[in-house]
Amino acid sequence: MLKGKTALVTGSTSGIGLGVALSLARQGANIVLNGFGDVEGPKAQVAALGVQVGYHGADMSKPAEIEAMMAYAGETFGGVDILVNNAGIQHVAPVESFPVERWDAIIAINLSSAFHATRLALPGMQSRNWGRIINIASVHGLVASTQKSAYVAAKHGVIGLTKVTALENATTGVTCNAICPGWVLTPLVQKQVDARAAAEGVDNAEAIRRLLGDKQPSMQFTTPEELGELAVFLCSAAANNVRGVAWSVDGGWTAQ
């Protein structure tokens, strides 16, 4: 379905980004990976699906590096047809003691990077009259939790950016939508499970049960594969007129 298209997924060396990259690759899209840590493993996983794979190590907190990454995608693959703004980090602390440096980093990586990648991807998409921008927001783009001021502010901002981008391109073949996962068991969330296990003196399984029990009625994690399949749907012709939505995949979290 996506043969001949190129998808750039930010923060795709791990977790949800890697899951989305693999789902798009299974549909035939060439993939540009980005992110830190092990790169060769994710590259090999994508390449095994028979598509071309590239990598750029841009730090998504740095606009000049985002520009270099988009230029690399243009030179290597002829442009970006599908942009998945996924890179993100978390920090938990009350507002009055939230480290200023963490606030700035979360706003830069979780929100501003999506603006920069989007503004740089749009001209090519508009000239081809086809494009998909998928922002991995969060339930925290729709509702709040304590201790997550920067993350919640950034994710609400991502949903705002999604709507504006969708509206500005509404008469074209370029769509922009957000996916809002609840809990997904990735390294980002395992850190929060570990913190809860330590704080409450319980084992990993009990910490997970309590974490899910607080917010996610299904008592199940959403998986990166499930989110990847939703991204595939948003890239399909059936989603040509799905514009500016914030689609929850949260086990009922925001239905409460």
Ligand code: NAD
């Ligand atoms: P993760 O920690 O597994 O992966 C994050 C990815 O981002 C990694 O590839 C990492 O290398 C990359 N990254 C981090 N900082 C970067 C930077 N400065 N520049 C470039 N890459 C950077 O996390 P995840 O859980 O897969 O999260 C992915 C996205 O999904 C994030 O935006 C997160 O907010 C969102 N999300 C996650 C959950 C969840 O429960 N895990 C829920 C809702 C939304």
